Amino acid sequence: MEPQAPRRRVTIVDVARHAQVSTTAVSKVLRNAYGASPEMRAKVRRAIDELGYRPHAGARALRGQTYTIGVMLPDIRNPFFPDILDGITARLADTDYQVFLGPGCNGEPEEARVTEAMIDRGMDGLVLIAPVSQRAHLEHVASVVPTVVVGRHGHSPVYDTVTDDDVAGASLVVGHLADLGHRRIAHIEHHETDPTRIAEMPNAQRADGYRRAMRALGLEEEIDIVSTTYTQQGGYEGARELLARLRRPTAVFAGADIVAMGVLEALTEAGLSAPGDISVAGYDNTTFASFGPISLTSVDQAGHEIGGNAARLLLERIADRHKAPVQVKLSPSLVPRRTTAPPPEQTGISGSGQRGVQPFG
Amino acid sequence: MEPQAPRRRVTIVDVARHAQVSTTAVSKVLRNAYGASPEMRAKVRRAIDELGYRPHAGARALRGQTYTIGVMLPDIRNPFFPDILDGITARLADTDYQVFLGPGCNGEPEEARVTEAMIDRGMDGLVLIAPVSQRAHLEHVASVVPTVVVGRHGHSPVYDTVTDDDVAGASLVVGHLADLGHRRIAHIEHHETDPTRIAEMPNAQRADGYRRAMRALGLEEEIDIVSTTYTQQGGYEGARELLARLRRPTAVFAGADIVAMGVLEALTEAGLSAPGDISVAGYDNTTFASFGPISLTSVDQAGHEIGGNAARLLLERIADRHKAPVQVKLSPSLVPRRTTAPPPEQTGISGSGQRGVQPFG
């Protein structure tokens, strides 16, 4: 194993020579294109195996496809995204496509940099997961390369979308808490500043779903929303604000699991516990939600199906760039765990009404 | 925004014509190469901006570099890897390099597929994080393209390595537990089957560090290792096995945080708690370890520095493929939290000796 690697890469010419055919023939076999006899296909495949030939994606990029799909992922830490990714790779497993992830896209300029980089590299299609960019930028990207946008509501003439029904998800949570007997159900949302995006973002949809569900249950008077961010810190601050209310909520619906972690932190700090004093629900059903010591009630988004659909739509659009855009909306499901329970009895005195959560029960 | 995108991409020829110079001049400016006057540089840059030109990576791949770095990541779910990735991207932020992640590499064939795909796409350098492939395959890859291997011990003549000192990390945990008064400290390890890899894998090093630390403390008689896997399930099963011992350990050192989650699960199921009955420590200081309800004592691996060093070494090796390989070993640090405490007093009766963990205290 020499440090220097002087040996030339095997090319299509080598394969053609070795198989005693033309380079055209090899190319046709590689792409399963029309115009090559079974005997020729066999001969060429044998040569490919014997020489260990692999097509050079860069060279292909100049004329045709690169068989590369780019997935833009805003935050690799978000434990919800791996499910989507699994769904994508599973659907692409028996194709010639290879998936690459563009990391570190926590903002509009970063998203633009990554999408441009993917286009520059001749990727055949892009999946944009929960992008925060202006819609105009998304449409620009989609006009250059087949694109599917995941986790962003709203139609577009140029790209397909796959989303989860966030309104329904919020409704599931509110319904669950109401069934347990809660009336004062508060919500912690991620504050959306940009007016052009507001209706398209999942966080806004969840807040909207919360409002609608409360109204539908005749709890309009109890609507109580705190605007922070979808972070642990945001959950902590939101909960502190809610705990300072004269009439404290008996349940908190956090717009994301990580927010719920901050809420639990704030409860602990105030000498309270879930669900004894206040019930807490999250959203996303992330891995840690199921851990024994946490056991957080949450909403599962069927990430695998989201990813699978995204990959399917992308392949369809690569095959026909002019097909009509499709919007797929999937249904979430509630996963009740141990942080939600009936509200403590009304004693007028706050504190541990129930005996508190069993540590790891 | 038409669905069809018929407009040709701006090429170096367009830029050259617009700036009234040769394509060579443009190429030189793009690569900051020698032989272009400041005036020419300015002219070319203006033309590039005006036309919105971006170099085509595929075309570049055929002659020179692609300015693309591939990072292979075995499991996107492992919450430890994002820190490494941040370190890599931070170091590369002010260069022309773009990072792409190869996902879904949970096994040797998958790793091979991803590394090959990266090579096919003309990537300029690779960072392989915690690969499980045979060393021979790693060296093959490294002989073709500049490579840095992260999280795998052992020297190689062809690639650089960056690791954390897992022996020292294990030692920190054992020392911490011994300081608290524990003597019966057990360890749950990830069972390594392949003999050629055994000394190189972090899990093996942690088990080794555990053994050495126990001996150094005169606790050789108390060494107790259960071999499972680094999964939640593995932790659960390992803990069940330990709880069935005649002489139960008073502390469990899990080789990874996720393993510790399984241990906590098993404790709960047995009506025990941490640290009241048994202290539990993990490894990796993953995000969820710090969550209030968990608060797991763990070992922090300085992932950001690992990534930064990997990127630095890779750039150096891209610049000079024949430089001598470097091994960087970083030092972990202990993060004590609430799952470790002095052992319960010896009453001869097992059960909650202390008052148990405070739920969210």
Add this chain to the structure above:
DNA sequence: GTGAAAGCGCTAACAT
């Protein structure tokens, strides 16, 4: 059904 040849956008010799 098969192959010869042009050319994708760029870089690097090699002129000048």
Add this chain to the structure above:
DNA sequence: ATGTTAGCGCTTTCAC
């Protein structure tokens, strides 16, 4: 310092 030009490895007309 600047420009001319020959390919890099592949796909794709277009002859045969």
